[in-house]
Amino acid sequence: MQQVICTVDVVLLTLQDDALKVALLNRSHEPFQGVAALPGGYIHPQSDGDAQDAALRVLREKTGITPPYLEQLATFSGPARDPRGWSVSIVYYALVPANVVAENVHPGVKLTSVDKPLKLPFDHLEIIRAAVARLRSKSQYSSLPCYLAGETFTLPQLQRVYESLMGEAINKVSFRRKITEMDMLEAVEGVFSSGVAHRPAQLYRLKPEIHEQLALLARGM
Amino acid sequence: MQQVICTVDVVLLTLQDDALKVALLNRSHEPFQGVAALPGGYIHPQSDGDAQDAALRVLREKTGITPPYLEQLATFSGPARDPRGWSVSIVYYALVPANVVAENVHPGVKLTSVDKPLKLPFDHLEIIRAAVARLRSKSQYSSLPCYLAGETFTLPQLQRVYESLMGEAINKVSFRRKITEMDMLEAVEGVFSSGVAHRPAQLYRLKPEIHEQLALLARGM
DNA sequence: TAAATAGTGTCTATTAGACATTATGCT
DNA sequence: AGCATAATGTCTAATAGACACTATTTA
Numbered sequence: 001m002q003q004v005i006c007t008v009d010v011v012l013l014t015l016q017d018d019a020l021k022v023a024l025l026n027r028s029h030e031p032f033q034g035v036a037a038l039p040g041g042y043i044h045p046q047s048d049g050d051a052q053d054a055a056l057r058v059l060r061e062k063t064g065i066t067p068p069y070l071e072q073l074a075t076f077s078g079p080a081r082d083p084r085g086w087s088v089s090i091v092y093y094a095l096v097p098a099n100v101v102a103e104n105v106h107p108g109v110k111l112t113s114v115d116k117p118l119k120l121p122f123d124h125l126e127i128i129r130a131a132v133a134r135l136r137s138k139s140q141y142s143s144l145p146c147y148l149a150g151e152t153f154t155l156p157q158l159q160r161v162y163e164s165l166m167g168e169a170i171n172k173v174s175f176r177r178k179i180t181e182m183d184m185l186e187a188v189e190g191v192f193s194s195g196v197a198h199r200p201a202q203l204y205r206l207k208p209e210i211h212e213q214l215a216l217l218a219r220g221m
Numbered sequence: 222m223q224q225v226i227c228t229v230d231v232v233l234l235t236l237q238d239d240a241l242k243v244a245l246l247n248r249s250h251e252p253f254q255g256v257a258a259l260p261g262g263y264i265h266p267q268s269d270g271d272a273q274d275a276a277l278r279v280l281r282e283k284t285g286i287t288p289p290y291l292e293q294l295a296t297f298s299g300p301a302r303d304p305r306g307w308s309v310s311i312v313y314y315a316l317v318p319a320n321v322v323a324e325n326v327h328p329g330v331k332l333t334s335v336d337k338p339l340k341l342p343f344d345h346l347e348i349i350r351a352a353v354a355r356l357r358s359k360s361q362y363s364s365l366p367c368y369l370a371g372e373t374f375t376l377p378q379l380q381r382v383y384e385s386l387m388g389e390a391i392n393k394v395s396f397r398r399k400i401t402e403m404d405m406l407e408a409v410e411g412v413f414s415s416g417v418a419h420r421p422a423q424l425y426r427l428k429p430e431i432h433e434q435l436a437l438l439a440r441g442m
Numbered sequence: 443t444a445a446a447t448a449g450t451g452t453c454t455a456t457t458a459g460a461c462a463t464t465a466t467g468c469t
Numbered sequence: 470a471g472c473a474t475a476a477t478g479t480c481t482a483a484t485a486g487a488c489a490c491t492a493t494t495t496a
Contacts, residue, residue: 003266004227006309043298045224045307050299075296075311077264078271086266088227088309090296156475171459173477197468198473219440219457377448392486394450399485419447420493440484 005087008055009040011073011131012063012094014101014111015148018164021111022128023063031083032121036110039063040089055092064106067094069147069212073131081123093131097150139165143184143215146206154192154201155179162221170221184215226308229276230261232294232352233284233315235322235332236369239385242332243349244284252304253342257331260284261310276313285327288315290368290433294352302344314352316368360386364405364436367427375413375422376400391442405436
């Protein structure tokens with residue numbers, strides 16, 4: 001009969017100071033007790049409706065966060081990735097605005113730059129690299145970065161999010177044409193009052209019908 | 222302790238008469254014995270190096286085919302998708318040229334149009350829809366369709382493959398510009414002699430360094 | 443040499459980016 | 470008023486598509 005260990009892991013990503021951070025926490029059990037790793041855990045067949053439910057539960061229990069966006073990344077498997085034996089990890093990635101992290105995150109969760117050289121147990125480094133690659137790839141042609149920008153945001157703020165993810169400046173006029181083409185935002189009454197000495201920008205939010213969905217571009221950013 | 226059934230399923234896709242077909246075979250065991258379904262089976266932790274190895278083994282054992290392209294699609298899970306209990310299926314999709322199918326496929330494998338209304342056990346219909354959506358999506362901006370076109374092919378043949386997948390005509394000049402931009406083909410010495418009464422087309426094959434990889438376009442087809 | 447399709451040159455339309463101008467808040 | 474940044478208008482560059490023309494094979 002089978003002896004396959006079945007777990008979920010979650011790559012929680014957020015933007016802090018224009019840099020992409022991943023949430024790590026010190027493991028409470030063996031193997032690798034005390035070592036920083038991705039939040040993860042066993043599937044609970046008695047209570048979990050599917051693997052995504054398990055990922056949401058694990059993320060809530062371990063980090064205190066319920067993410068506005070969660071998507072399956074891939075499944076990692078093999079005999080060597082976990083010292084307990086042949087294992088399967090169904091991995092999800094979550095996008096969370098910085099303020100939602102700050103207000104809800106459990107103490108002990110560490111936000112670490114994804115570009116820093118990380119030492120991580122299991123195949124968690126490979127998993128994080130895959131999640132970041134997926135996010136950056138989808139950011140080229142979709143509304144995905146909006147889920148890192150918060151509940152409401154201005155277009156200059158959103159452009160900074162896209163630029164941080166892509167690692168390069170975007171033409172302002174082209175950016176706004178693309179945002180209009182995606183048809184995913186609605187203006188929030190009242191404007192962003194920056195307190196600084198210049199014209200304030202209009203606030204926007206994702207249209208309700210877009211939540212947890214993605215708007216797509218025909219030809220990319 | 223856990224009671225999670227861990228399996229792999231494979232969506233084998235091929236182009237036959239310009240239509241996308243999926244390989245189905247009648248199940249040899251319960252549940253759904255005798256019913257047409259995707260090739261699938263248990264992971265063998267003693268012998269499988271990872272889930273992809275299990276998918277290759279299952280595909281070879283059940284259909285006789287070793288695919289030139291195999292990629293993880295997604296993992297499907299939950300308590301209701303399999304009557305045996307809470308289950309996980311790590312699903313792969315394979316692209317195989319029609320002639321490779323014809324020359325190697327086991328008797329009993331049925332190729333069925335993916336657009337036909339299918340009655341399938343488990344969540345196999347949803348899985349096939351996801352695989353077709355992934356293939357069509359990636360065909361917009363990558364060399365993926367080449368794996369459906371055979372070992373060697375002419376540019377008019379390749380264009381027909383792309384057009385069949387996308388469901389619409391492509392401008393010939395633009396298509397050739399995009400193929401050149403992807404820089405993935407090398408000419409095969411000698412030309413395709415169609416035997417029909419017109420100018421023969423140059424034969425091409427994927428560059429060796431592209432095999433099992435994808436060439437990408439900056440702005441799509 | 444006529445028919446059929448391969449392959450390419452070139453013009454036009456569409457899309458993206460550069461740059462400039464106007465708008466609007468604050469000090 | 471003057472500064473800073475938001476928002477938009479408009480010109481230019483780059484890319485995509487339409488169309489036509491040449492090339493090469495067989496009947």
